[in-house]
Amino acid sequence: MSAPRRGRRPGAPDTRAAILAAAREGFAASGFSRTSVRSVAATAGVDAALVHHYFGTKDDLFVAALALRVDPREALLPVVEGGLDGAGERLLRVFVSVWDDEETRLPLLALVRGIAEPSGQQLLRDGVMRVVLGPVGEALGLDEAPRRLSLVASQLVGIVVVRYLLAVEPLASMTHDDLVATYAPVLQGYLGGPLPG
Amino acid sequence: MSAPRRGRRPGAPDTRAAILAAAREGFAASGFSRTSVRSVAATAGVDAALVHHYFGTKDDLFVAALALRVDPREALLPVVEGGLDGAGERLLRVFVSVWDDEETRLPLLALVRGIAEPSGQQLLRDGVMRVVLGPVGEALGLDEAPRRLSLVASQLVGIVVVRYLLAVEPLASMTHDDLVATYAPVLQGYLGGPLPG
DNA sequence: GTCTATAAATCGATAGAC
């Protein structure tokens, strides 16, 4: 048994928050690849090693900077594990489960609303393509992955805007099952179907 | 009885056009909320009250600003005239011709950037569903028109955001023909294919 | 002019001292 702790905890000052703020600023301004861990550390006034100490890898830092309640990489595991067959449907199931949960939807909507400004656009691009779809395409071993994934993105982003942001009926009220049944063949075609050209 | 009017008419010189140009410039550069009626008036070199006199509310001004080159009902005629068969492809051809023309794209992008705020959302909803897709569904005599049209909207809006706003590659650089070939079957399915439920 | 080889700089990440 440990004695009840008194006074100031060993915990961090505001260093962690400073790093997070610096990361958000950097990622928003310059995008993921052009924002180095070192530059984040410099902005926060700390050493680069501290960034890793608090947040792990650079990917982890980015996810933390987005302030999401779910770790996309974890949520997308079931999508990837089943292989290409039925990946469209599984992707949609994860998609609606995340977006229909208010706890996760609200931070994501905040991200989407940043679409008006260049920094928000950069964040969205990296968030959607790099953190969410990129790993999926890699794990599925897609051919022409960038092309296919940008098609998938175009449909998913459209659903986000029309269903969750603009709340256009009747799409906004469609059940999970109907939504999955409607879009699964389309996404499956984008992921694995023939491509023109 | 009023005496016959003499001298200079109350009518406008080119003031109306000047206001419209100023509005277009402001909305395209800064979006709806950050473009004040006062700033539009100032750019046009007139009084703010004149803006309201010519165009009514700020929303009206916005709509007028983006209704410049193309009349949606006119542009969509070829889509509607051919009937349901091939309507997806014809809709896409009109879509890309409008969005790949900078003259029409810039004001439309200003509209899209308004999705961050409720007023902009309302304008976008009306713009997409009532002005563009609504008449199409009506003329084609679609069954379950609202449902089908919200599906079509979800894909078109997604293309707008990913290709024209975020400029995600390779979708952003895809040729007209490839884009049409890719999305036409999907839109055709939304318009005329089977629906779950 | 084009391609290859190599040098220099930068980056992500880890281990260990204080």
Added chain:
DNA sequence: GTCTATCGATTTATAGAC
């Protein structure tokens, strides 16, 4: 909790061969 030192990989730039 914080920093120094450092490894291994990637990228960028330069030089030289053909």
